[in-house]
Amino acid sequence: xxxxLLLLATLAALFxxxxxxxxxxxxxxxxxxxxxxxxxxxxxxxxxxCRNRSAGSKLQPARMDVLQGVNKAVNRxxxxxxxxxxxxxxxxxxxxxxxxxxxxFALAKRAKLLRxxxxxxxxxxxMGHNSAEPHAVLVxxxxxxxxxxxxLDDDVRPVQSARMSFLKIQSPxxxxxxxxxxxxxxxxx
Numbered sequence: 001x002x003x004x005l006l007l008l009a010t011l012a013a014l015f016x017x018x019x020x021x022x023x024x025x026x027x028x029x030x031x032x033x034x035x036x037x038x039x040x041x042x043x044x045x046x047x048x049x050c051r052n053r054s055a056g057s058k059l060q061p062a063r064m065d066v067l068q069g070v071n072k073a074v075n076r077x078x079x080x081x082x083x084x085x086x087x088x089x090x091x092x093x094x095x096x097x098x099x100x101x102x103x104x105f106a107l108a109k110r111a112k113l114l115r116x117x118x119x120x121x122x123x124x125x126x127m128g129h130n131s132a133e134p135h136a137v138l139v140x141x142x143x144x145x146x147x148x149x150x151x152l153d154d155d156v157r158p159v160q161s162a163r164m165s166f167l168k169i170q171s172p173x174x175x176x177x178x179x180x181x182x183x184x185x186x187x188x189x
Contacts, residue, residue, distance in 0.1 A: 024143075024144055024145035024158075024186065024188075025145045025146065025158060025159055025160045025184050025185065025186060026141065026145055026146045026159070026184070026185055026186075026187070026188065026189050027126070027139065027146050027159055027166055027169055027181050027183075027184060027185075028181070028182050028183045028184055028185040029169060029171075029179040029180065029181060029182060029189075030179060030180040030181075030182040031179065031180055032171075032177055032178065032179060032180075033168050033178050033179060033180045034168075034178065035176070035177070035178050036103075036127055036136075036168075036178070037091055038083075038091040038092065038093040038103055039093060039103075039125065039176075039178075041091070041092070041093065042093035042094070042107075043175075043176050049120075049175050050174075050175045050176035051174065051175060051176060052173065052174050053119075053120045053121045053172065053173055053174060053175055054119075054121065058143075059122070059141060059142055059143035059188065059189075060118070060119070060122060060142055060143060061142060061143055061144060062140070062142040062143075062144040062145075062147060063142075064147075064156065066113070066116055067113075067140060067147060067149060067156045068155075068156050070109055070112045070113055070116070070149070071109060071149040071150075071154060071155075071156050072154050073112070074105055074108045074109045074112065074149075074151075075105065075151055075154055077098075077108070078097055078098060078099060078100055078104060078105055078108060078151070079098065079099040079100075080099075080100075080101070080151065081099045081100065081101070082101055083100065083101055083104075085099070086099040086100050086101075086104075087100075093107060094107060095107035095108050095110065095111040096108070102135050102136040102137065102151050102152075103125070103136045105138075105151035106125055106126075106136050106137055106138040106149070106151070107125070107138075109138045109149050110123045110125070110138055113138075113140065118140065120175060121141070121172040121173065122140055122141045122142065122172075123138060123139075123140060123141075124138070124139045124140075124141060124169050124170040124172060125137075125138060125139075125169070125170045126138070126139040126148075126166055126168070126169040126170070126181070127166075127167050127168045127169075127178075128164045128165045128166040128167045128168075128181070129164060129165055129167070130152070130163055130164040130165075135150075135152075135164055137149060137150045137151075137162070137164065139159065139169060141172065141189065143188070145158050145159065146158070146159040147159070148162040148164075150162070150163070150164070159184060160184060166181040167180070167181055168180055168181060169181055172189070
């Protein structure tokens with residue numbers, strides 16, 4: 001193979017690798033699914049977070065500097081520990097934890113972003129797994145795509161670069177309902 005052809009092949013391979021990272025991607029949702037037990041109990045204590053939402057048709061810009069700052073700040077503020085050790089229960093969700101597990105990190109990030117002007121319909125708790133372990137993150141839905149704020153990663157990542165498989169997500173229209181994640185799409189929700 002000649003040098004120009006090798007260079008062209010290398011560039012084509014590099015572009016095909018980077019292209020998905022440059023495109024806007026959102027989680028594609030399907031039918032309603034079961035609610036996580038911890039979220040059901042959380043809703044009994046925080047009914048205002050678990051009701052109909054006005055899901056505006058216009059998504060906001062990502063504001064990556066804000067997302068990055070909140071993700072890092074919360075990741076450093078909460079000590080990772082099990083709900084059993086932190087709260088004496090197998091499952092307990094709260095936005096006010098000093099120590100807790102992945103759901104507590106996600107709820108704390110959601111609370112901070114709400115105070116910074118993000119809409120509830122943009123801030124979606126999301127469940128899935130990383131490797132073989134169940135995991136929860138906050139997905140921020142923007143006009144630039146869906147972004148993942150994860151307590152295991154200080155970098156805010158687009159969904160297509162996240163280090164987990166997504167199973168279910170809160171409905172943007174109702175904070176107490178959850179939808180199946182059926183894939184990823186380049187079409188805005």
